[in-house]
Amino acid sequence: MVDRLWYGEGRPLWLLWPLAWLYRWIARRRREAYLSGRRDVSRPPIPVVVVGNITAGGTGKSPLTLAIVAHLKKQGWRPAIVSRGYGGKSDHYPLEVCASTAAHLSGDEPLMLARQGGVRVVVDPKRARGAQWAYDNNLADILVCDDGLQHYALGRDLEIAVFDGGRGLGNGAPIPVGPLREPVERLARVDAVVINGVGKLAQLDHPQCQTMQMEPYRLVNLKTGENRPLDWLSGIAVTAVAGIGNPARFFDTLRSLGAEVQERPLGDHHAFKADDLRHPANQPLVMTAKDAVKCGDFADVDCWSLEVRAALPDAFWTMFDRRLAELQLPRAARP
Missing domain, CATH: 3.40.50.300 (P-loop containing nucleotide triphosphate hydrolases)
Incomplete structure (x- = not known):
């Protein structure tokens, strides 16, 4: 990567x-064109x-x-x-x-x-x-x-x-x-x-x-819409999937909430398929809210999104x- x-x-x-x-020169010329009024x-x-x-x-x-x-x-x-x-x-x-x-x-x-x-x-x-x-x-x-x-x-x-x-x-x-x-x-x-x-x-x-600071505040089930408190993660093993720019931050957040994390990092804006959500039986899969919006059609009842808010x-x-x-x-x- x-x-x-x-x-x-x-x-x-x-x-x-x-x-x-070359990239920097083009970017500078483009910006200067707008600053100078040469471009609208x-x-x-x-x-x-x-x-x-x-x-x-x-x-x-x-x-x-x-x-x-x-x-x-x-x-x-x-x-x-x-x-x-x-x-x-x-x-x-x-x-x-x-x-x-x-x-x-x-x-x-x-x-x-x-x-x-x-x-x-x-x-x-x-x-x-x-x-x-x-x-x-x-x-x-x-x-x-x-x-x-x-x-x-x-x-x-x-x-x-x-x-x-x-x-x-x-x-x-x-x-x-x-x-x-x-x-x-x-x-x-x-x-x-x-x-x-x-x-x-x-x-x-x-x-x-x-x-x-990013503050996790709830878990949402992709299939049912059920909400669960964050302490539900404490002490349980989860499969963590992240198709974002910095997956490590997401995985670290889950660990800070007490989860035992099996990482599955993917590329930013990954085009999810059903196979990307595979996980062991009786082990929940947790993903970001950004990824979750792409997975509702094929998620199972053990798939959850972790929603965060900025403080x-x-x-x-x-x-x-x-x-x-x-x-x-x-x-x-x-x-």
């Missing part, structure tokens, strides 16, 4: 440096919050998106989520996602966001088009874009960059030698840096750098609310 090469200590893919420099930046006349990262792989963007949506609802906003819909293939876009949408149309993350967030979710590979459609159809008075930091065609008012604290910046090299989509200097323009857990990111110097310090929400309040002033064009 390439993640193991990117997030190790060395740079074993150093022979690909010419491609890495568009957005609807409502606030846009972008949650993303500068590294490839899972960092916790979707749980943070759900936490932001929940906070906005409590503050009286009417949020909607805009997503690219990675892994989905619809015959039309924009696509509004609801709890019954097929995962192969929407992608796994948008379906999970729709089911857990209780808000409208719009999928479109052209996020700016999806955002405008959400506004035109009066779906929201504020938009949260999940994984859109590099989608510069969509203008934004707040940017939040998320990192996995355990994996950090990896080997610090650009794709394909390392995991960086953009250089670390890009963080100077974001409003906040959120670190998922503790670990390797003490070197990041940002005035709004906050730690996010952030008050300082983050104070900053977030202050920035939203400032948007009552005339907004500068900011891609």
Whole structure:
């Protein structure tokens, strides 16, 4: 798995440096084209919050998106989520996602966001088009874009960059030698840096750098919808399946809850089949909520999803609310 090469200590893919420099050069030229006005930046006349990262792989963007949506609802906003819909293939876009949408149309993350967030979710590979459609159809008075930091065609008012604290910046090299989509200097323009857990990111110097903790809160049966408390896992052996960007984090979470874990890591956005859910008789299988939305049709009664939520310090929400309040002033064009 390439993640193991990117997030190790060395740079074993150093022979690909010419491609890495080409990738960085193209990314920089593309961004400069939007910043300079050579390429059009568009957005609807409502606030846009972008949650993303500068590294490839899972960092916790979707749980943070759900936490932001929940906070906005409590503050009286009417949020909607805009997503690219990675892994989905619809015959039309924009696509509004609801709890019954097929995962192969929407992608796994948008379906999970729709089911857990209780808000409208719009999928479109052209996020700016999806955002405008959400506004035109009066779906929201504020938009949260999940994984859109590099989608510069969509203008934004707040940017939040998320990192996995355990994996950090990896080997610090650009794709394909390392995991960086953009250089670390890009963080100077974001409003906040959120670190998922503790670990390797003490070197990041940002005035709004906050730690996010992932809190498991329930187990849900894929077949029956039954909920069970977390202490049900204590002392039992489980088969753990994860088709996410960082499966090790999921497995460690299960162990922290007392489970004896037999790991089965799969690739991010894995296209699940019935055989992927095989497990010994009388031994439950546990997966992430993102994976579970793709498996309901062929899961058995011993298949469960572990649902988690993001917890952030008050300082983050104070900053977030202050920035939203400032948007009552005339907004500068900011891609």
